Amino acid sequence: MSTVLTPLINIVAIVVVAVLLRWLVHRLISRMTTGLGSGRLPSILRPSRAGGSAASERRVQRARTVGSLLRSVATFLIYGIAFILVLSKLGINIAPILASAGVVGVAVGFGAQNLVKDFLSGIFMMLEDQYGVGDVVDLGDAAGTVEMVGLRITTVRDVSGTVWYVRNGTISAVGNSTQRFGVAVVDIPIGYGADVDRAIEIAGQAAHETVERSPIAEDVLGDVEILGAQDLTQAAITLRLTVTTRPGRQWAVRRALTADVKMALDTAGIAAPLTAYPSN
Amino acid sequence: MSTVLTPLINIVAIVVVAVLLRWLVHRLISRMTTGLGSGRLPSILRPSRAGGSAASERRVQRARTVGSLLRSVATFLIYGIAFILVLSKLGINIAPILASAGVVGVAVGFGAQNLVKDFLSGIFMMLEDQYGVGDVVDLGDAAGTVEMVGLRITTVRDVSGTVWYVRNGTISAVGNSTQRFGVAVVDIPIGYGADVDRAIEIAGQAAHETVERSPIAEDVLGDVEILGAQDLTQAAITLRLTVTTRPGRQWAVRRALTADVKMALDTAGIAAPLTAYPSN
Amino acid sequence: MSTVLTPLINIVAIVVVAVLLRWLVHRLISRMTTGLGSGRLPSILRPSRAGGSAASERRVQRARTVGSLLRSVATFLIYGIAFILVLSKLGINIAPILASAGVVGVAVGFGAQNLVKDFLSGIFMMLEDQYGVGDVVDLGDAAGTVEMVGLRITTVRDVSGTVWYVRNGTISAVGNSTQRFGVAVVDIPIGYGADVDRAIEIAGQAAHETVERSPIAEDVLGDVEILGAQDLTQAAITLRLTVTTRPGRQWAVRRALTADVKMALDTAGIAAPLTAYPSN
Amino acid sequence: MSTVLTPLINIVAIVVVAVLLRWLVHRLISRMTTGLGSGRLPSILRPSRAGGSAASERRVQRARTVGSLLRSVATFLIYGIAFILVLSKLGINIAPILASAGVVGVAVGFGAQNLVKDFLSGIFMMLEDQYGVGDVVDLGDAAGTVEMVGLRITTVRDVSGTVWYVRNGTISAVGNSTQRFGVAVVDIPIGYGADVDRAIEIAGQAAHETVERSPIAEDVLGDVEILGAQDLTQAAITLRLTVTTRPGRQWAVRRALTADVKMALDTAGIAAPLTAYPSN
Amino acid sequence: MSTVLTPLINIVAIVVVAVLLRWLVHRLISRMTTGLGSGRLPSILRPSRAGGSAASERRVQRARTVGSLLRSVATFLIYGIAFILVLSKLGINIAPILASAGVVGVAVGFGAQNLVKDFLSGIFMMLEDQYGVGDVVDLGDAAGTVEMVGLRITTVRDVSGTVWYVRNGTISAVGNSTQRFGVAVVDIPIGYGADVDRAIEIAGQAAHETVERSPIAEDVLGDVEILGAQDLTQAAITLRLTVTTRPGRQWAVRRALTADVKMALDTAGIAAPLTAYPSN
Amino acid sequence: MSTVLTPLINIVAIVVVAVLLRWLVHRLISRMTTGLGSGRLPSILRPSRAGGSAASERRVQRARTVGSLLRSVATFLIYGIAFILVLSKLGINIAPILASAGVVGVAVGFGAQNLVKDFLSGIFMMLEDQYGVGDVVDLGDAAGTVEMVGLRITTVRDVSGTVWYVRNGTISAVGNSTQRFGVAVVDIPIGYGADVDRAIEIAGQAAHETVERSPIAEDVLGDVEILGAQDLTQAAITLRLTVTTRPGRQWAVRRALTADVKMALDTAGIAAPLTAYPSN
Amino acid sequence: MSTVLTPLINIVAIVVVAVLLRWLVHRLISRMTTGLGSGRLPSILRPSRAGGSAASERRVQRARTVGSLLRSVATFLIYGIAFILVLSKLGINIAPILASAGVVGVAVGFGAQNLVKDFLSGIFMMLEDQYGVGDVVDLGDAAGTVEMVGLRITTVRDVSGTVWYVRNGTISAVGNSTQRFGVAVVDIPIGYGADVDRAIEIAGQAAHETVERSPIAEDVLGDVEILGAQDLTQAAITLRLTVTTRPGRQWAVRRALTADVKMALDTAGIAAPLTAYPSN
Incomplete structure (x- = not known):
């Protein structure tokens, strides 16, 4: 040839x-x-x-x-x-071209590593289906409702309406509050001098009534669990109740329970946390 | 030849x-x-x-x-x-030139990576149109109104008039408060001994009146949402109301609502947070 | 040939x-x-x-x-x-292919190191069997019950029902609270002016009764250990009791002991921590 | 030849x-x-x-x-x-020279990257004209009046006369308070029980009088803007006023406004923040 | 051939x-x-x-x-x-194999550095015999009793029974509390108005009696050292005593001394820290 | 040949x-x-x-x-x-020697970068003459009087006589308080209810008398500047005075001014910050 | 041949x-x-x-x-x-050996950099003689008495008897409190309403008497220096005295001075810091 x-x-x-x-x-x-x-x-x-x-x-x-x-x-x-x-x-002669590419590659590689990190994180997040549009998530730098899921950035709108563009590579742990179920955790501080057993009883009763009342009842999946004296500080005893809810409804249930349990305790005359303080 | x-x-x-x-x-x-x-x-x-x-x-x-x-x-x-x-x-003989370029490239590459990061971040921010001149943003190192959007730095003027030059590469998450709508979140602390249900009712009524009054009415997009007892500490119960507003107007609406709801509660005799404290 | x-x-x-x-x-x-x-x-x-x-x-x-x-x-x-x-x-000629691979390898290597870290950490965690599905763990970024153990991420559901996807490479230390046994640590603050020896005696007696009562008794593995005056601040003396429990039951035991010991001290008239304060 | x-x-x-x-x-x-x-x-x-x-x-x-x-x-x-x-x-034979240079280049490159960063940052800061001698800036590590602008370091004298040598490469965001205009932000805490609307009115009136008085009047560029109830805590309501001033004069204006508004509120009998507290 | x-x-x-x-x-x-x-x-x-x-x-x-x-x-x-x-x-032709190994080596090297760090740290910790099974150590991320010493991870069980798997490479300083002897440091706050010299005398006497009493006496190696007024704040004077103990027994000795010294001061009528406060 | x-x-x-x-x-x-x-x-x-x-x-x-x-x-x-x-x-054949040097160079280069950083920082600090023996400096990790200026470390003795060896490479910003002049900044908190204008007047007068009195007079370079109400919190108003002093004398001047101004305000009956609080 | x-x-x-x-x-x-x-x-x-x-x-x-x-x-x-x-x-053919060494060198180099850092730091610390066995040092991660000085780690025993193994490479600044002399810094808070000049006089007199008394006298190198009103907060004025001592004796001298000066002020009726507070 x-x-x-x-x-x-x-x-x-x-x-x-x-x-x-x-x-x-x-x-x-x-x-x-x-x-x-x-x-x-x-x-x-x-x-x-x-x-x-x-x-x-x-x-x-x-x-x-x-x-x-x-x-x-x-x-x-x-x-x-x-x-x-x-x-x-x-x-x-392609040697100089390759060498130039190598130099540029290394020089840029240092600066572009964030970019590569963002895309790689994004790919894996997508494959693992960690969250979707509409989920309520905590990405560390921002927390709120997901607006868009991109390969480089995820967009989240927080409680005050601010839209956050979060680089996927900066997310070390994703917290998704809307998967299968949520838990409403209600912490009620009562006075140091209060009768703990009676307070637990009253709080439990009030909570049970609340979760059976509409519209809370539709959001609740399980029964109220009364954990008891979660914390004991110099100023107050904190009672804790939990209840399993439909995903995304734990906050509404928690607010309803907080108000009702607190008022039931007030009505029953259980000492409020700080009233033991200026007792005269 | x-x-x-x-x-x-x-x-x-x-x-x-x-x-x-x-x-x-x-x-x-x-x-x-x-x-x-x-x-x-x-x-x-x-x-x-x-x-x-x-x-x-x-x-x-x-x-x-x-x-x-x-x-x-x-x-x-x-x-x-x-x-x-x-x-x-x-x-x-171009070998020494290439080798020199390589050595310089690596030596400088370490130091210049911030520069490359800044420009790459700037390019992607521009392509993704995360914010523009006049938007109210939170860039982590600084928050305020965007004055200029550059490929290396973004310039922001904060609430006290200070101009911040923020390197694009240092921004890990951008919060843009002026996209489509804002949310005014109003937190009102009331006394531990107060009647929560009545307080919620009064606060809601006052808030409704406020958002229908001019000039607040023009800034409000949706109706007031009364969330209820957001937080319960040893000293106070915090009520929360939210309302959707035109972008950038959430702060003015929040201020107006705060003042009006607070005064309505005062007028109705709902206990203020700390008055339960030196009650004598 | x-x-x-x-x-x-x-x-x-x-x-x-x-x-x-x-x-x-x-x-x-x-x-x-x-x-x-x-x-x-x-x-x-x-x-x-x-x-x-x-x-x-x-x-x-x-x-x-x-x-x-x-x-x-x-x-x-x-x-x-x-x-x-x-x-x-x-x-x-495979030189350009190798060189290209080298450049790409280095350029991507910087960005992919997180990925490699995640997988390597996951492999070793699996080999060392640090935790399994259902264990209660603290991974630093998130704490709760393990839902899935993967090579790149571990999924944990925390106390409020939020599911956390934690990258294995970001975990520097794993705390597993459900291995062989747990310890319920009960800290009870009492007033500065209280009689410490008597308080210890009463607290011990109350604790002993509690751990022998059903259903707490099934969860307890050893006897109550009364450590004594753990901490002495300007406002209170903190007594500490500990008891070994079945794994995962330490929190329930702690809550029961806290309530019972506290009420026994109240009944015996041991001064509560803050009552020494507004003593008039 | x-x-x-x-x-x-x-x-x-x-x-x-x-x-x-x-x-x-x-x-x-x-x-x-x-x-x-x-x-x-x-x-x-x-x-x-x-x-x-x-x-x-x-x-x-x-x-x-x-x-x-x-x-x-x-x-x-x-x-x-x-x-x-x-x-x-x-x-x-220049191979050993180049190789030596390469080894030294890499070995030093790691340590010298800070130096390169400093100079590169300095060059860009100069090109972008972020600040000049006499400007009041916040460089993160130090804040004060710029004394010298160098390629490697910037020298700043803070409020107590200490001279700070700040490496340009350590500055992630520059805040320049002396560009075109400043804003005096005046936050006045008033008692929880006070009449908010009347307090706003009195504060506004007092502020208007102050900014029209010499020598403050020369420093003020715009009119006083009364924002209203900026913040509502358990102890106090914070009113906020802002006024645009000549660059560098915002602090003097703020001090004058703070004193005058506060005294006007006192004179008008608006409750001071903590007086609601030991009210007897 | x-x-x-x-x-x-x-x-x-x-x-x-x-x-x-x-x-x-x-x-x-x-x-x-x-x-x-x-x-x-x-x-x-x-x-x-x-x-x-x-x-x-x-x-x-x-x-x-x-x-x-x-x-x-x-x-x-x-x-x-x-x-x-x-x-x-x-x-x-082994060039491509070597080149591939090189590329993979570099790419993985970045991600595997944590692994290498862990093993190298583990080797040196073992060679230097910094701690063994049963020692009470503080590894930064976790503190407690060592359960296992491995080349990659060290396992520690903390006070509440949680088992911590700590990567050896993340430990920057190891604190071992069970080597040769321990020191029980007892800090006793007394009221601002108290007679310091007399308080020191009483505290010393009480401490001497305690360390001679069984079972504390077996744990104590030296005599009580009374350091005096360690700290003087607006609310209290802190007295400090120290005593050398057998390794691992310092906490029990400290608790015994705290209770005894505190009660001796109470008996002697030395003012408690906060009683100077609401003195009426 | x-x-x-x-x-x-x-x-x-x-x-x-x-x-x-x-x-x-x-x-x-x-x-x-x-x-x-x-x-x-x-x-x-x-x-x-x-x-x-x-x-x-x-x-x-x-x-x-x-x-x-x-x-x-x-x-x-x-x-x-x-x-x-x-x-x-x-x-x-020098290839293996060069290659060995290269491998060792890279392997050590990572670990030695701190060393190179220290020396490079030291060289530039010396060239730029940022501080000398006897200057009072703040190096971040330590603050005090410079004892020695070295190429790798700077030695500083702090206020309690502790000698600090600070690696030059860890210093990101140097604060030198003894260059050309110092500024004594005096912050005096007065009660919320006090008459601000009168307090400013009295404080100014007292300060003027102090700076004219020997031995303070020799240390003062300029006249007292009365800035006014620097800060307004719920508990107190803070007045600020400044005066330019000889380098290194700002602390002595500040102490003298603090005592004198405070006593002048006391004498004039200006309310002290916390007396508005338990006013009965 | x-x-x-x-x-x-x-x-x-x-x-x-x-x-x-x-x-x-x-x-x-x-x-x-x-x-x-x-x-x-x-x-x-x-x-x-x-x-x-x-x-x-x-x-x-x-x-x-x-x-x-x-x-x-x-x-x-x-x-x-x-x-x-x-x-x-x-x-x-040594090329593959060298190449293998290179790959291993780079791969390990990343992980071994901490080791190299530790040894290099140790070498320089030894050459510069920053501290020796028996010195009281602050190494950042741990503070106490040096027990051993090694090339990789330094061993320090802290005040509670815990032995700390600190890697030399993690130490950014060493504080040595036992070089040539120490300074006892005594801060005495007095009430806001107290007569500052008289308090300074009394404190000085008491301090002079203390430092002339045995056994303190042997530890003191210079005379007491009375600095005056170091700090003025809303609650108290802090007086400061300093005295130069033999190295390692500054803490004993400080404790003795604190007790004596405080009691002299009490005796002279200088108001204690918090007594101005609940003055009724």
Whole structure:
């Protein structure tokens, strides 16, 4: 063969292989993410216990988002390497190009690590389906209702209406308050001199009445659990009651219980925490 | 061909390819950023839900700023590599130059990572349109009204008129209080001995009157929501009301509600928090 | 041999060696993790004292999870290197591919270190069997009952029903409150002017009665230990009692003891902490 | 040509090219920094809105300082590489020199990154003209009046006369209180039982009188804005007034307003915050 | 020799050298760690003063644990390099394997540094014999009684029975309260108006009586040291006594002394700290 | 020439060049540091405004210390490279030596970065003359009088006589209280109900008398500046006076002013802060 | 020469050079550290002012410890490189060995940096003689009496007898309270209404009497310095006295002075801090 044709054939071969490889990798990614969408997580990511029948169309959409990112990255890598190989077949010295890329890669790599962290965290959060739009979450830097779930940032609106853009990479632990059920924890401080047993009895009775009353009754899943004297400080004894509620309703139930139990204790004459103090 | 001409032809070829490549990359960047300007984000960056009809000319301007930076970087990289290739074709040993660049690159890379972080954060903040001039934001290091949005720093003027230059790379979460709506959260502490149900009723009535009164009425979007006994400490019960307002007006509404509800409770003789304390 | 056949033979040899090596490594991993499952930890991981007869089927399952991850990684590495070797035998210049991989590896390595940390921490936590589903743990970022144990994240549900997804790599110390036994620590503040010896005597007597009463008696493993005057501040003396309980029952026992001891002291007329204060 | 002459010619060529390149780069830097001096910032650095007609001779001086540093660095790099190239043309093996430089570069690079950070931060702070000598700034580690602006450190004198040398690289956000205008924020706590509406009226009247009185009047730019009940705690209601002032005068105005409003409230018999407390 | 035999001989030589080297290194490690076991620390690790005659069988066991880890690492390294050398002698191009190992090594190195830190810290803690099973230690993240000492983690059970798994690499300082002796520090607050000299005298006398009484007397090693007025705040004067005790008994002694001294002061009519306050 | 002589000549040449280069670099350093000693800082280090006529012999000594360090480093580098070049000319394969140096360099580089940071910080602190022996400084980790200024550590003696060895690299901002002048800031809290204007008048008068009295008068540089009501809390109004003093005398002046102003206010019957509280 | 002999000669030469080099380096280290032992610090380490005639035998011992470590490291490096050179002369391909070492070096380097930091910090602390056995020091993580000074860790016993093992690399600033002299700082709070001048006079007189009384007199080096009104809060005025003492005796002197001055003020009827408060 002539020396002109050989590189040409090489180049064509490289391009063909690259296109094929890209097609193969894309199929692989598609199959993998489709599996994710239909709930089949690879065993490495799957926790020891399954997570209930969560919204599957959300999973499909997320699988599509992650697949789209992975396909873009794969295309970029495969065509980039093919391009460099073609250059080298054309007789261009690619060493300086690679060295430049290396220097720039390292120099930028330090600064871009936050970016990579954000995207990697985002991908895993999506795959693990930690939260969705409408969930009430605590992301550390911000807490509130999720407005958008992105690969780089998650958007959350807090109680005063402020919208928070939180970088996924800065989230070390996610607290999701709207999964399967919530617990309303009611802490009632009573005076140091009060009769604890009687206070517990009255508080329990009041709480039981409250959770059977509409509209609280619809939000409550289990019965009231009266834990007793949770805390004993120099100024007060704190009683604790808990009750299981529908997800996202624990705060409303807690507020209702707090008011009712407190008033029942007042009515029964149980000493309020600070009245033991200026007792004269 | 003579040995003098071959490098010449090579050099010309390199220059031509570099110019072409630069033109191509610039076009690509332009198209991409124009797309951004008209609201078409690549799917990787687009959150799961669209963000409303935000000011599109702001987007166009931002797309232009980001595009300008990317074009500068691309030009610098392409011409730099072409320059080194030309040097090598002229018979100059480029290994030491590359090695020097590598050493300097690594040595500076450590120190410059903050710079890269700042610019990368700035680019993504712009693309995601997290805030604009005039928005009231909380950037962690500073909170206030945005004065300027730059690629490296964002300038914010806080409540006491101090101008803060915040490096974009130090911002881990952005809180924007002026997006679509705000929520005025009013917390009213009342005495431990007070009648909670009556206090809630009075507070609600007062709040309703306030939000229907001009000029507060123009700022309010929804009705007052009376949450009830938010918190119960040894010294006081805290009642909470919320109301949705126009963006940026939540503080004025909160102040008006605080004063009015507090005075209504005083008038109705609901015990103030600390008066239960030196009761004699 | 012809020059066409030699690379072919080489390639076949490479593939055969790779398959064999993979089979060997998989067997090794299987044997190692099976050993783990049956309680035989390599001496490096085994602490100086054995950990009791914990649930062995949990161990088997964990060994399987870890083995599955290790096998995936081994397969990926061995086939990846074989693929590159085959490419080089086909006459393709693999230097740019390796260099690209290097640059990408370093650039991503910075950002992916959190991911690697998470998985490595997860593997060791599993091998060391630090906690299982249902244990009550404190992971620093969150505390509560373990819901799932994964290689990258652990899921914990806290007292108010919020589910926390904690990255394993962010956990520096794990506190497990449900291993073999718990200790209920009861701190009772009494007034500065009280008779300490008598207070200790009364508190001890009350505690003894409590731990012999059903249903507390079933939860208690040892006898009450009366430590005495734990703390002496300007406002109060704090007495401390402890009692060993069944794992996970220490909080219920503590609450019961707190209420009973406190009421016994009240009945006996031991001065309450703050009554020395507004004594008039 | 003889083998003795060829390296000689090469060396001469290298030196000539180095001198030319240095001249070119110096010119480039000069032109760039001169542009900066006359207010023409490259678009990457220019925030979205222009910053007013700041002192241009300060800009010129800063541009000169930055240009001087950049020229030194460029000279050092170009002559250094030329020196190594000359060595290699003289037949000296430069590999060990480069390797040594590499090792030293990396080893020192870790420790010197703070230095690089300081200088890079200093350069950008100068280019962006964040503050000048005499401005009142908050740099995080120290707050006070700027005494000197350097490329590595900024010197600030705080309120008690202590001079602080702050490394530019440690500053994550700069707060400049002397740009265009300041805002005097006056917070007045009044008793919980006080009549809020009347207190606001009296406070507003007193504030209006104060800002019209000399010498406060010269420092005030706008009218007093009465925000109302800013905060409501168990012990007091906090009223807030704000007024725009000339830059740097907000503290004097605030002090004058605080005293006057407070005395007006006293005169009018508005309850002081704690008097509701020992009310007898 | 034939070209087939030469590599064969080479391979045999490599294997033989590797086996020999491994045997040599293992012997070296054994001798070194045996030396450690018998108390002969290399001078670099030995602190300036010797540590007493601690349990030598514990040392022997620890030396064995560390030796086992070091031997595993040495075996892995020596056989790994021999394997690669053998591959290269078989005519396989080992450059890609090494390069892959390098990339993976760097990429994982970032994430695995915590692991390496944990093991290195564990090795040194063992060699320096900082604590053993049963010691009461403070590791920063957790404090309590050591349950297990491992190379990667240390297990500690705290006062409420919670078992803490602490990574050795996160421990910056270890506090061991059970070495040779403890000190019971007793701080007694007395009223501001009290006669300090008389209070010191009474406290000293009471403390002397306590430490001579059984069972406290067996725990006390030295005499009571009366330091005097340790602290003087607006509300109280704090007296301090110390006494040297047997290791681990300082807390029991402190509790006994606190109760006795406090009651002696009460009996003597020394003013209690807060009674000076509502003195009427 | 013979093949034996050529390397010899080469070696001689290398040694001669190294000696010359070292002499040159030493001269350069000497000239540079001498310039520093006589106050001529290179423009990069020189802040925008000159620093007054500080003790020049201190500068000379510092320049000598820094020069000595730089000369040592330069000698080490130049002779080290020359040594390696000589080795290579002797036919020794220097690649493994360089590679070993590289590995050790990187491995140690991570750990030694603190050391490099300390020395670099020390060099710059010396060049910038931030503080000298006898100055009262705040270094963050410690505050007090400087005892020694070293290249790696600075020694400071604090108010209780404790000597602090502070690593220069840990200092992010230096506060020097003894430069040119100090400011005594006197904050006097007065009762909420007091007449602010009269209190300001009396405090001013008392302060004026104090600063004119010997020995305070010698320490005071300017007149007393009465700022007014600095702070208004629920419990007290804080008046602030400032006066410029000789460096290091601000604390003595402050103490004298505090006592005198406070007694003048007492004499004039201005209500003390807490007396408004139990007013009966 | 035959091809068999040449490598043999080379190997012998390498071994001889290595032995010589090691001997040379050891001598160098010995001379350097001996110099340190006899107080001659290299100028880089020597602070600007000499440190008094500290215990020279301690220095000798420390110099020996440091020298021993440096000699071990030098031996390891020189013989290691010689070993690799010998391998290469034997015809073994050392590239994979070096590459493996490089990968392991980098991977371990990240994790071992703490170790290197600890040893480097220890070496410098020893050379600079910051503290010795028996000194009372504050190392940040722990404070107390130094028990052992090691190259990696320092052992300190705190006031309650707990032994702390502090890694030298975690110490950012060392506070040594037993160098040349201590200062007893006595802060006495007096009532807001008290006569400051008279209180200062009485306190001074009482302090003078105390420091002249045995056994305090032997511990005191200078006279009492009465600083005056150090602090003025809403509740009290704090008077401050200081007196220079022998090193390590400042706490005993402070305690004695606190008791005596306080009782003198009581005797003289100076109002105690809180008695102004419930004055009725």
